[in-house]
Amino acid sequence: MAHKALRAITRKEQGSANFEIKIAWITAHLGAEGNELVDKAAKEVVERMSDSFDLLPLYLAKCRSSLPARLSALKQVHNTKLRWMWRKKWKASPRYVQYAKTFKDSCFHKESRGVTRGVIRNQLSLLIQLHTGHAPLNRHLHHIGKFKTEICNSCKDRIKSMEHYLLECRAYKDDRHKMVSGLEGDDKACMRTLFSKHNGIKALLQCVEDTKRLQKTFSDVSPHNLIKMDDELENAGTGKCDYNWPQDGNEEQVG
Numbered sequence: 001m002a003h004k005a006l007r008a009i010t011r012k013e014q015g016s017a018n019f020e021i022k023i024a025w026i027t028a029h030l031g032a033e034g035n036e037l038v039d040k041a042a043k044e045v046v047e048r049m050s051d052s053f054d055l056l057p058l059y060l061a062k063c064r065s066s067l068p069a070r071l072s073a074l075k076q077v078h079n080t081k082l083r084w085m086w087r088k089k090w091k092a093s094p095r096y097v098q099y100a101k102t103f104k105d106s107c108f109h110k111e112s113r114g115v116t117r118g119v120i121r122n123q124l125s126l127l128i129q130l131h132t133g134h135a136p137l138n139r140h141l142h143h144i145g146k147f148k149t150e151i152c153n154s155c156k157d158r159i160k161s162m163e164h165y166l167l168e169c170r171a172y173k174d175d176r177h178k179m180v181s182g183l184e185g186d187d188k189a190c191m192r193t194l195f196s197k198h199n200g201i202k203a204l205l206q207c208v209e210d211t212k213r214l215q216k217t218f219s220d221v222s223p224h225n226l227i228k229m230d231d232e233l234e235n236a237g238t239g240k241c242d243y244n245w246p247q248d249g250n251e252e253q254v255g
């Protein structure tokens with residue numbers, strides 16, 4: 001095409017006195033004011049294509065169905081679709097049943113994360129490992145082959161599970177008494193409170209700290225940071241915590 005144009009120009013200008021052709025590479029349209037404005041306008045239209053058809057010129061608005069959609073809108077639709085597919089697959093998984101059973105009515109439920117506000121990493125690790133039965137107590141250590149027996153060293157006739165450690169073991173009787181003194185209900189209700197209420201979490205962390213049983217793994221888990229945070233919130237007049245705990249019988253999604 002370039003050769004054809006060159007020949008045509010040469011033929012036309014052959015008789016001119018100062019005719020000269022100089023060939024050089026240039027960046028197409030760079031710096032041409034009108035071209036820059038068109039480029040800018042075209043980009044703006046494409047960017048908001050999915051929600052501003054009214055701003056398009058009439059001849060473009062007529063063919064809106066063939067115009068490309070906004071990139072961010074496409075990403076949003078794609079991500080929503082992926083989330084929907086993931087949720088559907090996750091809920092069909094056999095692991096979901098156990099997961100929902102374990103975390104329902106706990107501070108780890110996605111609707112109740114406000115309860116763990118202010119909890120730091122080692123405290124949260126402790127809470128999760130206790131709640132899932134993966135804390136380094138005899139039962140779990142024996143299960144993974146790291147300890148010879150699952151029987152409690154102090155009680156001798158009971159398996160040292162999380163429930164035994166927190167609610168039964170006579171080695172921690174005084175620490176447990178201090179923990180449950182501010183909580184209501186029987187052992188089952190007490191256990192639920194320990195993992196689902198802000199005050200329960202504070203009492204639980206203090207008890208674990210007092211027993212020193214898991215200090216080697218989690219170091220200092222005393223809830224001084226939570227107590228300080230609550231005091232500051234109370235002093236600021238904003239209330240202690242904006243709990244968002246679902247009512248009994250109110251089924252919430254877990255995921």
Ligand SMILES: [Zn+2]
Nearest residue numbers: 152155169170
């Ligand atoms: Zn015991």
